[in-house]
Amino acid sequence: MNEISFDIEEYIDRVQSFHGHLSPGVIIGGFMVYVVQVRIPEGRLYNAICETPKCLPDAIQLLTPCTVGNGRLRIINIGRFALSLYDKYQGNGFRVFLDLNKLEHWTEIKAWFFRLKPKAEQNHDCLMTQIIASGERLCGVHPIQVHPRFLERQRKGRIVLCPSCEEAYPVQNGNICQACQEPSPYLIPECLEKAE
């Protein structure tokens, strides 16, 4: 086991500053990250998979060296409140999830997790107290081996100019950039607006 430690008070401060508010999911996520982190042998380089884009990615980014922008955290939105840390080269690691059997005695956590109450009826203080009191005891952990596609080094092709929008893009995306191939996230044609 790794001799890593988890200081919940310090973590709460960091969540407040980074995530913007004390979301129950990010606080539980802190314990979840800790539970797998201690199982990674000391000094091993690891990456992360998060199975939901909600809350958990911020716990991973705050407590591990894996961020979205450095490519070490991959978010695969399959709707489960779970995450994995795995050896960057070998692909073996651990996955953690909320064990629903262990949730029975923690009524406020259960109500929040299954959305049994509208948000206005949730008792935020009681929920936080239960989360901190239960800590890592709610977590289920099992070993995993990630699919080999996560171990492949992404090839970096050439960067070229898109003949349509005149911005740079990776040539492997096609004859024009992907932004010009897909429905745009923006409504205003960008070419008309490049005046500033």
Place this chain on the structure above:
Amino acid sequence: MNEISFDIEEYIDRVQSFHGHLSPGVIIGGFMVYVVQVRIPEGRLYNAICETPKCLPDAIQLLTPCTVGNGRLRIINIGRFALSLYDKYQGNGFRVFLDLNKLEHWTEIKAWFFRLKPKAEQNHDCLMTQIIASGERLCGVHPIQVHPRFLERQRKGRIVLCPSCEEAYPVQNGNICQACQEPSPYLIPECLEKAE
């Protein structure tokens, strides 16, 4: 204009700690975020779109209240080195990109951006000096209006148990959870491993 300030020295320290190393993309990203941030009227609640998962999401997460986990940063991988900040309710905002016309005089940045040299031949110190010296002058900015789908509140449906993996998932994903519908990111059948 917003009276926000950008301290590059402080930012470099934060990048080192969060992103793990001084990546050119995250440092340029700091200037890019600043350039759009000053254009957002004071006190306005804004969200972010990032057009690449590489580097830029970390600049956004470090310098704005928008993170992946709090849902205020959406990454749409269309391969362009660009980002937008937009009014959460109205959808109007600004998009920033690297203006390639302005890149001509900054040879080391150009070589890095277009991958004209293998990494071993890049002069990291010279690249960083050029990035800091050029600052926001490399940025092109234009106003945008995001597609209405970014303004819609995501409906939160019920959370139910997946009959296949026995984990919780949003009922709107179908009769079994999405993890059980799609090729798994893991090789070992998870049900066999839930012993711990």
